[in-house]
Amino acid sequence: MITMLIIKTDLKATALLKLIYLEMFGHDMSWASFHVLEVMSSPKYIQKRVGYLGAVQSFRPDTEVLMLATNLLKKDISSALPPTISLPLVTLPHVITSSLALSLLSDLLPRLSHSKPAIRKKTVVALYRLALVYPDTLRPAWPKIKDLLMNEQEDSSVTAAVINVVCELGWRRPKDFLPLAPRLFDLLVDGGNNWMAIKIIKLFATLTPLEPRLIKKLLPPLTTLIRTTPAMSLLYECINGIIQGGILEGTEGVREGEEIASLCVGKLRGMIMVEDDPNLRYVALLTFKRIVTSHAHLVSNHQDAILSCIDDPDISIRLQALDLGASMVNSENLTAVVERLMRQLKNAPPSVDATENTRHNSEGVEPAADSDGEDPGETLKPIKGSLNDAPPLPAEYRISIMRRILDMCSRETYTNISDFEWYIDTLVQLVKLVPPTNQNSSNKGSSTSAEAEKDISSEIGLELQNVAVRVSTVREEAVSAAASLIAVDGSESTFQNLNAGGQGVLQSAIWIVGEYAHFVSDPSTTLSHAIHPKVRYLASPILSTYLQAIPKIMISITSHDHTPWTSERNSMTSLLLARITHFLEPLTTHPNLEVQERCVEFLELMRVAAQAVTNHDTTYSTQGPLLLTRAIPSLYTGDELKPVAPTAQEKVPLPDNLDLDIPINENLASILQRADLDDDLTDTESSEFDTFYNVRPSRKTAIAVAGPAIETLPSAEPEPLSYQQTEGTASLDPEALSRKRLERRIRNKDDPFYIPSEDNNNNVSGASTPFHDILRSTNGEDVDVDSIPIMNLDLGDQQQSPPETSDPEPRALALSKRKKAPKKHHVVALDENLDLDIPQLASTSRTASPAPPLRAAKATRRNPLQVDSSSLGAFSLNGEGDDGEPGRSDEAEDKEMAKALAEVERLRMEMQRASERVVVPEGTLVKKKKKRRKGRDVLGGDGAGNEEVELVAGGGQVEVGVRGGEAGEAEAEVEAVGVGEGAGGEFKKKKKKKKKREIVLETGEEIT
Amino acid sequence: MINAVLVFNNSGQPRLTKFYTQLDTSVQQRLISEIFTLVSQRPASACNFLPLPPLLASSPSSADTQAGPGPIHNDTPSLVTYRHYATLYFIMISTSTESPLALLDLIQVFVEALDRLFENVCELDLIFNFETLHATLAEMVVGGVVIETGLETVVKGVKEQGKVPRRVETGGAAMSRLGVGRFG
Structure with a gap:
């Protein structure tokens, strides 16, 4: 029977191993989590290892069977065999939850003094990961980890692992690690391990801003390291540490400071220039980027080296160099930098998508040895002088x-x-x-x-x-x-x-x-470019800008008075207008409404102008038709356009009599309601919309009919919605049409803005609108030009005066x-x-407005790989409360908390009895409590110290309670856990949190 | 810390995936394919640092906008380091608390350790003994923290866990040796 079972788990382990392999390719194996657990509990090490690997690879935060594994993990951590101990230690970081951490902490701590260094260092890291989800881990664990670090007899690899962990912890609360500085310093000076030295330097970089005296102490060994070390990684990190630790700023002005700065920059230059290693070039540029913000002058001395990287074959190096180059430009080197970039753009062949793809494919399929065979030539070649085959x-x-x-x-x-x-x-x-x-490659996401x-x-x-x-x-x-x-x-x-x-x-x-x-x-050439048939095929926003510009250019041709308005010029102008009209006509049916509208408007203007030119008699005057020389130009001249600050609008004062709250139309609601009810109206309207949008207007009825606008102008009645005559109006019989026209003429007789026609086929206009007055006056009749109001505008000055003098302000x-x-x-x-002086308004609105979305983005976005260690930030490692918060020794509070915890404990036990088959015996609980006290003693030393620990915890908690959020939750949990212990289920945990939160709020009030 | 260690071959098939945070399988696969697209486009002469793949790039961009030295120290992965050995790519994704050059050396140690364990390691070894591959990594990196960089200790640690199975001798493209010495 037993052998049967063993064979079964053997098979299961093999199957699981295969499953893990498939999981790597994206096959879901969450369904097998119980089997993983089963294999994990196998007595055979080989099988157990497979099980643990399965847990690492497949368990997700929502995998529930993990709760069942608590006892198995406890047992394996306490195993006598080192390989077996390693398994849970390696697995825990991947699957740890705060409740699991709570129950396993007491088993992990003794492993810190295991005889094997391998176990000790794995335990240190496992404890670090425990602390990330359950910061209170550090309370008992940190003193022990510190002991490992301080112990000079300790195995060097354990020390290195501890340093790594301290480095991870360090940047969250650098203050707590300042006391370690002497030991770290010793390790740095005579450690002899480059890996560790790198980490120590990284750690020091976070410590120096807090303790400026460290800078003086660190400077000599760092300088020696920079001068002597053969390891590029260490050299790089030294320089990096000096920059990040603010040592350059700290020693500003001192002789050593200048020395070290130029030494660093010199070494970085060396990394770029001498070494034929793209990695060094890349990291050196990264470092330069960090220096450039504070020591721009030092970096710009090495402009040549940096600019040489702009032509590097490696795109990522180029981009870094580009960034750097952009941040160090000044008025002297701008031209050089830009010219260099321009040269690169001009010389490099454009990459063609198709060829690039084939290259990648072949790279993917071919054995690497072959592609290596092609490469050496490329790598050995110097970057310069090969512009023809630039990448x-x-x-x-x-x-x-x-x-x-x-x-x-x-x-x-x-x-x-x-x-x-x-x-x-x-x-x-x-x-x-x-x-x-x-356009051809738009199908593959290049849109x-x-x-x-x-x-x-x-x-x-x-x-x-x-x-x-x-x-x-x-x-x-x-x-x-x-x-x-x-x-x-x-x-x-x-x-x-x-x-x-x-x-x-x-x-x-x-x-x-x-x-x-x-x-x-050369305006006429320019104009002929602007009205080139090809222009019609441009995108509609561009086309509408074109339409707006065409009359402006035309005016500059027609309105100048360098040459007298001879008949020759007259006919030239008429030809020009004809060409513009010819360009505009097809566009009146452009699908884009903006284009269509502008086109129709300008087309009319051109026609009126053409008429004016035709009627202009050159025998009487050397003046051009007033419409062209004065009237139309006045449309486009006025004050010069100036750049306006984006904030200017805000500063426009609100008029006193303007009340934005008064409704413009009080009956709006009822009007809307009526509109909704009126079905008949919507019916006719919708059919009109239909014809307008869906029925293509025929050429004949469209505005393209040559002739003055009057012919095709829609009547003043609001019947057709379109610019063109719809099919419906066109089908009216001629009699009705002429009758209508007569009516219209009578009605609009006195309207100065209405341009009526004399006759259907007569091009001569007879009404007395200002435009037509001008037209007539240019035909030679004795009209007092100055009496026409539009002419009073003095336009000539503005146009001819040099722009520099026109705007003194x-x-x-x-x-x-x-x-x-x-x-x-x-x-x-x-x-x-x-x-207007409203500086606060302007400045606050400018600075405050971008901030909220940023914060929101930060809150919502979370990198998938990110390990959140924010809960650690609020956790103090030192017994001596360096938070500076007044401690609280409220006995009532303690009592209340104890009561709450007792309640939680009772609920927990009930739950556990009900849901789990394994009942935790009371004995273990008592034992744990003892252990807990011991931990505190280690921390505090004596009774007074012990109390202080509590105080600090209280202080930290108040702070978090006020801040709220995620950290608050974690901290609240921490505090609850600090007194109560035992295996935790999901439900109990929540219970605790809730209770705790109430207390937190109270203390917050007390302090404020 | 190190956020993930990935190994895949020249056609993007994963050979080792180790994420030090719990991630959905689909997210893992997306990340692998994004990194593969990035890495496969790079010529051999390019440097060993990748720009962040789109999946990871979203949040560092918001971190960049923070003022001061803040963005240097945070939890977000900001470094993608890779090395290419024969048919395999070794990738490490890490936060800024790791040194980029040291990570390159770490990959080298990893590959050298595998080479010792399998004697002339090739892709096929890693396919058939991927458990050993995981064990080797576990001797070097635990929970995203580097615990060992000494080649001897790593090899010893793996060997203590049991015998490393010998390779089944078969031919094929996957047999090309990783050629550890190339970068050494």
């Missing part, structure tokens, strides 16, 4: 370089830029280097990268726009750059390949060209922050803002 750059990397360039240049409103012509040129070149968008690409080109555009607006001295250059960008043909064209990236820049470019059209050197503003440039003096306009 292909992935699109993401290119984009990040471009972003970096933009960031560097635009930092602090262009403080670093002295040469804006160069910057504009750089921007134009960047546009050409934007990686192409590959996000395509978006990013679109982003970068429009970012470049915005930069260009920003420069054009802010720096008036280079506006002309910016405009010509923009004009070159929108050119349809030519070397700089973005239209060469419609798939190429950089389309996003067009929106800004065309805006600049339109806004500053008077700077355009912002200039004075800008003077405060301007940059002296050797070559040329540029004034960068700052954001305009209201000078």
Whole structure:
């Protein structure tokens, strides 16, 4: 029978081993957790090991059978065989829960003095992991661990393991570890173990900020280590420790300080330059990044070394170098850094997705030996001088370089830029280097990268726009750059390949060209680029900006008065208008409503203008038609656009008589209700919507009919919703139409804004609207030009005057922050803002607003691999309460707590009896209590000390209680556990927590 | 501390997964495949530090925005160190309390220990004796904390647990030796 059983578990163990292997490939084995437990309890070591491995690999926080394993774990921890003891020690860190920790603690502690060092060090680590879920572990365990550390006879590997654990604990509460400093120092100086030295240095880096005297003590040994050690890892960590420990700051100004700083930087440079090891280069750059925030001048001395890494074959090194380069730019080296990056972008071949994929596949399938055969040539080759076979750059990397360039240049409103012509040129070149968008690969999730690409080109555009607006001295250059960008043909064209990236820049470019059209050197060419048929196929937001810019450019051609308005010019203008009309016409049916609306509006304007030109008689005057020379320009001229600070809106004072709480329409609710009820109306409306959105308007009825607007203008009655005539109105018989028209004319006779027509087929307009007045006056009739109100605007000045002198006010503003440039003096306009003094409002809103989402994000996001040790932060290791909190010795409180705990204990015992077959005998409980006291004695030493321990615990608890949250929970639990003990089930634990929380709240009140 | 130790081969098949926190199997698999995609794209000349995979990158980015020396010391994994031996990748994910260069050495010790135990270790050994693989790791890292870095002690510790089974001699691609000396 027994042999049968053994054979069965043997089989089971083998099966389990296979299951564990499959689990590694992602097969769920949670169903087998009970079998795992069964194999764990096997008497055979080989089988037991399989069981424990299964527990490590497959148990999850919700695995419930673990509760049943408590006694098994206790038994194995107390086993006489070292390998058997190791199993639970190694397994516990993976499966530990606070209740398990509570019951196993007493069994683990004696293992710290096991004769085998291997067991001792594993126990130390297991206790550390226990402390993470159950911080009170440290109360009895820490003194023992400390003893292990202090004992100079201890096995060195145990000491190293303890150091590792202390290093993990150390950064949470560095204060508690200051007393260890002398021992740590000794270990560092004559330890002789590099692994341990690295950890000690890391630990010291957290201690030095608390104890500045340590710096003086540490400096000599660290300097010696840096000078002498052959181990690169130790050297690196020494330098790192010096930086992180604030030793550089601590010794600022002292001779040794400067010495050590330059020594560190020198060694780092050595790691970058001399060693042909990408790892060293990478970590050296990381360290440089940390120094650069405090010692920028030291780092910029080694600019050459860092910049050489920008061309490193390894992308991650490049990115680090890029980061570093970006953070150390100043006005002197900006050009050099940017030029270098630009060269890299230009020289590296773009990576093609397809080839990259095949390369990876082949790498995956081929044996590594083969790929090694290809590599040596690559690795041995020096990085420089092989620009032709520079590694292909992935699109993401290119984009990040471009972003970096933009960031560097635009930092602090262009403080670093002295040469804006160069910057504009750089921007134009960047546009050409934007990686192409590959539509064909959108099926494999590159849609996000395509978006990013679109982003970068429009970012470049915005930069260009920003420069054009802010720096008036280079506006002309910016405009010509923009004009070159929108050119349809030519070397700089973005239209060469419609798939190429950089389309996003067009929106800004065309805006600049339109806004500053008077700077355009060759407006007619520019205009012909803007109305090129290809433009029609651009994305609709870009297209609508185009539409807005076209009339502006046109005006700059027609309104200038350099040449007299001869008949030649007249016909030229009429031709121009015809071309624009021709461009606009097809767009009136564009699917995008924004485009459609703008197009229809401008088309009308163009038609009216064309009419004016046709009717213009050049024999009487050398003046152009007033509509073109004065009226339309007035639409686009006015105050110059200035950058406005994002906070300006907040500073606009609220008018006194404005009450935002008054409803605009008090009957809104009832109106809405009525609208809901009115079924008939919605029916007709919906059918109108249907025709509008779904029925394609036919060419004939659409506005494309050549002729003045009046013909197709919808009546003032609100019947058709569309800009076009719908099929319904078109089907009206001509008689009815003309009758309607007559009615309309009579009704609108006195409306100055209504432009009626004389006749259906007559192009001559006869009503007296301001526009038509102008038209008529330009035809030679004696109309007093000045009496037309629209002409009173003085436009010429604004247009012709140089922009620098036109705005003295912002200039004075800008003077405060301007940059002296050797070559040329540029004034960068700052954001305009209201000078009302509400600084608190502005500053608080600016600083406070980003904070809450950040905190929220921190609270919700939790890294999957993260081990939460936050509960340790509130736990004091020292008996001498260094919290500075007043202790409380409230006997009533203690009594209350004791009562609560007794209740909990009673419930627990009841539960245990009911649910578990194993009943914990009373004897063990008593024994444990004794042990617990012993632990306290060790901590405190005598009676007084003992009391102090309690006080400290109380203090810590109050603090946490006020803070609340997760730490509070853990701490509350800790305190409860500090007095009561025994195996814990889920339910009892909760009970305790609840009780405890009440007490915590009370104490909190007391203190405040 | 070390958050995870992974070993997988050139085609991304896991050979050892050890997470020092309890994770869902699906999350584990996602992490492995994310890291494999990252690692397989790197040329041999590249450095041995990986950017964080997307699964892990989310929270450090928020940690970066913290001011001061805060982000240097926290619980979030911030380092992915790997080494490539013949057909196998060895990966360690750790927090900033570990030294990146020391981790590289640790991987080397791990592989050397395996090499001692199996005498010219190859991928096949690790497949058939993955229990020994786990045991070796347990002698070096417990609960994410490094407890032993001495080669001799590690080998001795594993051998004390029982005989390491001998390899079944068969051919195949998986037989290519890990070539420990390459980095040594």
